[in-house]
Amino acid sequence: MIKFENVTYRYRDRDDPVLSALTLTIEEGESICMMGANGSGKSTFARIVAGLLTPARGRVVINGSAEHPQPVGMLFQNPDNQMVAVTVEKEVAFGLENLGIPLVEMKRLVNETLQRFRIDHLRQRLTAELSGGEKQRVALASVMVLNPPILVLDEPDSFLDENGKATLREEMARIKVANPRLVEIRITQYPVVARMYPRLVVLDRGVVVADDQPSRIFADHDFCIRKGLAYRLSTGEQPGFAGLEMRSKPPGKGVEVDSVSFRNVAFNHRNGNAVLENISFTLKAGNILGLVGPSGSGKSTLGLLACGLLRPSSGAVVYEDCSGRSVPPEDIPGRVSGLFQLPERQFFLPTCAEEIAFGPRNLGCPHDPKTVAAFFALAGLDAEKFSGRDPFTLSGGEKRRLAFAAVLSMQPRLVVFDEPTCGLDQEGVGRFIRLGRALANMRVGLIIISHDGGIIHTLADRVLYLDGDGSSIQMSCREFFADARCAAVVSPVSPEDTTEQK
Ligand SMILES: Nc1ncnc2c1ncn2[C@@H]1O[C@H](COP(=O)(O)OP(=O)(O)OP(=O)(O)O)[C@@H](O)[C@H]1O
Numbered sequence: 001m002i003k004f005e006n007v008t009y010r011y012r013d014r015d016d017p018v019l020s021a022l023t024l025t026i027e028e029g030e031s032i033c034m035m036g037a038n039g040s041g042k043s044t045f046a047r048i049v050a051g052l053l054t055p056a057r058g059r060v061v062i063n064g065s066a067e068h069p070q071p072v073g074m075l076f077q078n079p080d081n082q083m084v085a086v087t088v089e090k091e092v093a094f095g096l097e098n099l100g101i102p103l104v105e106m107k108r109l110v111n112e113t114l115q116r117f118r119i120d121h122l123r124q125r126l127t128a129e130l131s132g133g134e135k136q137r138v139a140l141a142s143v144m145v146l147n148p149p150i151l152v153l154d155e156p157d158s159f160l161d162e163n164g165k166a167t168l169r170e171e172m173a174r175i176k177v178a179n180p181r182l183v184e185i186r187i188t189q190y191p192v193v194a195r196m197y198p199r200l201v202v203l204d205r206g207v208v209v210a211d212d213q214p215s216r217i218f219a220d221h222d223f224c225i226r227k228g229l230a231y232r233l234s235t236g237e238q239p240g241f242a243g244l245e246m247r248s249k250p251p252g253k254g255v256e257v258d259s260v261s262f263r264n265v266a267f268n269h270r271n272g273n274a275v276l277e278n279i280s281f282t283l284k285a286g287n288i289l290g291l292v293g294p295s296g297s298g299k300s301t302l303g304l305l306a307c308g309l310l311r312p313s314s315g316a317v318v319y320e321d322c323s324g325r326s327v328p329p330e331d332i333p334g335r336v337s338g339l340f341q342l343p344e345r346q347f348f349l350p351t352c353a354e355e356i357a358f359g360p361r362n363l364g365c366p367h368d369p370k371t372v373a374a375f376f377a378l379a380g381l382d383a384e385k386f387s388g389r390d391p392f393t394l395s396g397g398e399k400r401r402l403a404f405a406a407v408l409s410m411q412p413r414l415v416v417f418d419e420p421t422c423g424l425d426q427e428g429v430g431r432f433i434r435l436g437r438a439l440a441n442m443r444v445g446l447i448i449i450s451h452d453g454g455i456i457h458t459l460a461d462r463v464l465y466l467d468g469d470g471s472s473i474q475m476s477c478r479e480f481f482a483d484a485r486c487a488a489v490v491s492p493v494s495p496e497d498t499t500e501q502k
């Protein structure tokens, strides 16, 4: 059993508490789901349950004891954050070694766990070289080998494709049958996931604002919109798009990129493994290309090639201005830009305001503070609150929002968005859709890499499908969704996504 009584938590450099007198009880054997807007305190709650943070005020009782916390298994959003060992076998053994389990017993447990999670064949593989889905399964196995009575899953499926999500669902169902007393806390931003649980707890600024069956909470659509659990596109309100006036003239030499073309592009890894073969397409400013495919099919690699951050092994990536003259790669920075899967990898400055100001200043056309504030607003971040914050201490969704602002502040012509809605609350998803449309209207070209069927359906004009064997098919959005085999790589489109026309 987990009992939070009036728990208040404040991070060291923050004035306002992140959790305020939070009270919540979760019984043995219960599975609950937790949702809430970006920054509402979900991950902080999870870290307190796992014993990684200690609250300043209030009482946390876990399985009857406030002093001797029970082992809690925790799965983070990004499995890379929890991989510690070199090989899969060592990764699974790591927690047991720390507990000083005798060698013979440890070997037995590791073998049994590798088999139970169907990762025996990966035993000697390097953890760094696993695919996202494999990593997720290894992470779950290395947590479950300790047989924790409590399991906390903090958005574990953000980077999984449909196959990976189904596997996680099956694993969890098996785990629950085998451990009926297990307490499961699942944090998610997806209403479809929440609906699979008997109980949904909603956090808002560190306070529980709803605790009920999911269907009853979702029935109050206005409440869900206010709390970041749902979005509405048709209100007509624009989220601070004032800062988004895309420059009509580029900085510097004045060459404007109007299209990017892949001409028979192939890309091999250094070990010779082919990732992409014979890819050809053209994206013009003002159009939106949806890039989809199973995990490991090379979508992010293609995104990096489009931004000029990787060079093709053969073929060419060509940029042209609106009169068809080619634009040399040295004129690309700032005009072609990308927002990649892990936003924190793009941050390197001490404050959020500096992150947003850096790109334009580096390109020789700095923004005044008012424009910087407009880009905060565009991403749905309160400029006053976030300007001086260290980007690395932001919540998952806040980091992604900051990355949007930092990339768009350069006012690029072509942008690659790699899994842009991952980690965003539903308000953020709605905001991204409106932003995508506004950018296309301002003649910005977008490549959107996503597993989210709703995003592809609402935004893309055309879809490039990578099948995982290096080859690709290009089709209209309608053709893509009409082909069941292709459409299976993205999440099902909900009726809300189809009511809005492009
Ligand atoms: N190390 C830290 N130092 C200061 N503030 C922090 C730190 N970690 C988180 N915060 C702040 O605490 C608040 C709650 O963060 P938390 O990560 O718990 O949110 P969350 O609900 O998990 O959000 P998300 O949906 O974006 O993952 C946010 O405003 C965040 O900026």
Ligand SMILES: [Mg+2]
Pocket (backbone or CB within 6 Å): 042, 043, 044, 154, 395, 396, 397
């Ligand atoms: Mg979080």
